[in-house]
Amino acid sequence: MLFKMRIGLKLQIRIGCTNTKAPVSQILKYCNSRCLAVVPQGGNTGLVGGSVPVFDEVIVSVGSMNNIISFNKVSGILVCEAGCILENLISFLDNQGFIMPLDLGAKGSCQIGGNVSTNAGGLRLVRYGSLHGNVLGVEAVLANGDVLDMLGTLRKDNTGYDLKHLFIGSEGSLGIVTKVSILTPPKLSSVNIAFLACKDYSSCQKLLMEAKRKLGEILSAFEFLDNQAMNLVLHHLDGVRNPLPASMHSFYVLIETTGSDESYDREKLEAFLLSSMEGGLISDGVLAQDINQASSFWRIREGVPEALMKAGAVYKYDLSLPVEKMYNLVDDMRVRLGNLAKVVGFGHLGDGNLHLNISAPQYDDTILEQIEPYVYEWTFKHRGSISAEHGLGLMKANKIHYSKSPETVQIMASIKKLLDPNGILNPYKVLPH
Template sequence: MLLRRTAPGVVGRLARGLSGGRPPRDDKFARVTQEDVQYFREALGAGGRLVTDREGLQAFNRDWLGNFEGATSVAVCPTSTQQVSKVLSYCNERCLAVVPQGGNTGLVGGSVPVHDEVVLSTSAMDNIISFDEVSGILNCQSGCILQALDTYLAERGHTMPLDLGAKGSCQIGGNVSTNAGGVRLLRYGSLHGSVLGLEVVLANGEVLDLWQSLRKDNTGYDLKQLFIGAEGTLGIVTGMSLLCPARPTSVQVSFLSCKSFPDVLHIFRLAKQHLGEVLSAVEFLDRESLVTALEHMPGIRNPLPDGTSPFYMLVETSGSSETHDKNKVEEFLAEVMSAGLLVDGALAQDTSQASNMWRVREGVTEALVRRGKVYKYDVSLPLAEMYALVEEMRERLPGDSIRVVGYGHVGDGNLHLNISDARGKERQEVREAIEPFVYEWTRERRGSISAEHGLGLMKAECIRYSKPEAAVRIMGAVKKMLDPKGILNPYKVLPRDVVHEGC
């Protein structure tokens, strides 16, 4: 039987209500007419693309998990900032709501329409403008695919400061707009530090030129930071300058198994001590995550003969001297073994083995989708309490069809809590056993209910679990200043009670 917990107060009710449905359409927004479509067609000219057919719109209306689906009648695909400016200026005047969309790989419903909003896709804005091999500064449009950028940089001895499982389809503009974290945040930090400059189109069509390629600029407020992680609610990012580090020539990957989560944390502490400057990623996954990946992802092999340990870790170093780095990793592994922390471990001997180790970790997300319905939560917590949430959820959600898994980034305290239901459909009793319990549990430990996925539609009404009232109020004021009519990505990020009427 599912255990339930009724949350006191309005916040808990709103959280459950939003996850179970969608907010009503705001009637202040105009509906798209044939005259609007004709204007978009003229504004795009010969270079842009306009999608109006039902079949073509399916990809724009639905997120890849199938959890969120809208009903737009038009997707506008500009090729230039000037075209974006024209479209937004017109939509602002007409009070047409607009949803910016990149690769549509988000997990919280931030990149798809809620109702009939116009979709503005950046997919055709995929030009690499310049790259300085001395400074490592890349200038590009927002529609560039992350993996394509990394391939381009690899040929020039550099790498992107961001790596995601969805790198083959996600776009850099969407990455910036959601402040995507990824598996190497431990090494390269967040995009707040890697983004040097932005070009942003505001709701009224004004182009805000913050596109500087400077490492240091201390002239007034750093306005570009407002748009990093704003999920397209304040403006649409059309171009950027990124600081790209030199590409490591020596990458060492080890896959370890251990008996407890405290052992995971102990190994992490030793990794920081022994690997220091070359440590680039420390990931963990529990046995349920490993089993799910092996069951549902063909071609993935268990790097270790033992598949029964409670916890597994992936530790990666990136440096410039293979002999030096291997020696450091071997010394680290020897220390971990002598401390009695390991059940088993393997050090990749070639790129094929290293790739398989990463496929185990990165394959968990897709494997969960293949198993059935998945309820996904992305939280930041103090490391000592990070896995306790998974254990409590298992107690709340018994049943043969339910599998609770935990994995994530030990290096930055980011837990991915996933509840998989092999029955394959949304069940209200499951949702009620999870929410708002997960958010309350996280708040009690002063954690964040969104470590890297953003708030989108899924968590817009839940922001107060992580932010004080004064902060939410100031965010609403910023939104009102930059988007007075509220046309940009409505119903997302901010709760309804702080969003102004507009129009």
């Protein structure tokens, strides 16, 4: 173990040894006996303050626990430590002929333990589902130092309560995840990407419905961004060009298909695009001809958060809403804010995840008062979730009632009390405080 002091009485402990659970167990046992609060930390790429200390908590960093323990080519099951960087796992699996079911913009620095602890969503959830479906097992250390070995590698195990799901998405508030076993799909040879323009949000919705019907088993991503997001990317990111330069369109859609037959898949996608064009759902579009062009399409979509940061202050909201209502919130916010700020809408249309971002030259309490609690009230009214994939962390813990009933929150608090009676694990996060 390496002990390292941080600014302001914060102690950071980096774990790195062959038997990863032993030092984590010892640290938590010691901290629990003295009621010392602990914050688990991975890549620290979260957007809601889930992995940062608030007062004088001990930081337990799992970044040095970065070993791949095993990989089974027959089953496609990967077992690894929590500190493995997502991009490194993606590269490892690529060499084995497999892929990670999770892919997101922060993959170069986020770690799989943090991904599991926040139930990260990402770009291809529409195809591969959430980590609740792909994680087969975890090893987790409880607040008192007890180690729960739930590192199963079976796809079917119907013996009692499936406790691993308590730790997927709990943001380190119930235990520290130290190892993970993940089901990974085989890498398919045929990948096609189309970048399209739509005249209105209604066309985007209808295009998604048609894509699910006509592309079915090969549809792997369905992303969208509005013209405000496109403008920001074009103005603030070097080397990015609009693939559809003839004119600015109201909405842009990125569709990715993944299959095993290049000729069949491409013909299927081209037929879908032709029928969508003839039906008026698509105003313009282009199909990537090579990997470089495909990467440039993804660069536009993944570059929106970076462009927003370069543009100035940004208020970020990660919402899950019924697809038919999703963009209504963006329109409502534009009316509400007027000239105070720019309202940008983009996200994972395929699974109803809106990234609502409000961009302004600088942070202003007047703007924030117009945004909150209006955004949360609007989401509650339409039975949405105030956090689709970023978690609650510190920033949204007190707003959990907009998504969960009082009875549900009480059950969560009871589980927290059972597993962490002294409340040392990631305090002030997830649950209202």
